[in-house]
Amino acid sequence: MADQKDSMIEALINYMEQHEQIMTTAESCTAGLIVSELASVPGSGHLIDSGLVVYSPEAKQRYLDIDEEIFEKHSLTSEVLSCEMAKGALNNTQATIAVANTGIAGPAPSDDGIPVGTVCFAWAFRTDDGDHVFCETRRFDGDRNEVRLAAARHALSRVSHYHGQCLKNSTDK
Template sequence: MELLEKISEYLKKHELKMATAESCTAGLIVSELAGIPGSGQSIDCGLAVYSPKAKNRYLAVSFDTIDTYGLTSEATSREMALGVLNNNDANVAIANTGIAGPKPHDDIPVGTVCFAWAFRHAQEVYIIVETKRFSGDRNEVRLAAAHYALERVPKHHGDVLAGKAPRVDES
């Protein structure tokens, strides 16, 4: 719980409002954060978007991106993060898509999760993408991915503030 409390305090201190677009975690990122009293002021929304059609409909993820790079790809998570950031009252967005299990899909190993963090700061949008592999059963992968997504927010936000994160037009 200490990690989640620290993240909630960080979001409040920096006046960050979060939106999530979650595929493999299915809303667990926002749900875990919402378990902390007072965190609601830092949450705008959480979307669970599994299917390609839902990713396109709610987040404007291009079917071309999905066809070219796959559902579990940094390109897809990037478009998910930008879609949720642009369609909500948020200045930080987290997106993920991955394979929680029980079986690999399209030769992608179980536990592979592609993340994207998007930030709106000083009238610019910044994006960080990363792929990570977690071990464990389906729900252990989902929980580890949700916590990882949250624990990276302060570091990535700090990179934005320090001018070390790529702007959307640069990446």
């Protein structure tokens, strides 16, 4: 499993270098594991702008400029919130890629009944033809830390896919 993780991250690093991309993260339930997984490869630091751990709504508002209305209208585990987190991270850094997530790692479901292991992700990309945001929700099995690690690796594994969508959309115009 470690070899699979290492090859996925090394492929991502090669992809980011080839496309001259710099990443930031806005992490809630993974608490910094996304950026930590990327940084686990020696020499990857030049691809990282920053990594924000924003657990509370107040931290999300303070560091990512999330409007209070988002919290009133949507769950803390929602694609809407993860998209706003990714956009806020992109707008507040020098990065060209922002990866964000929010979810329920456990040990108990949320107050609104969202099951343990549910994670909402967003990827925001700054390109020559504007910003692009993609989101998805996944559910992972395992204990709290297994969910967090699986979510972090999933977030990284989808970067090149969604960035490729941006590039395809640019050439289709």
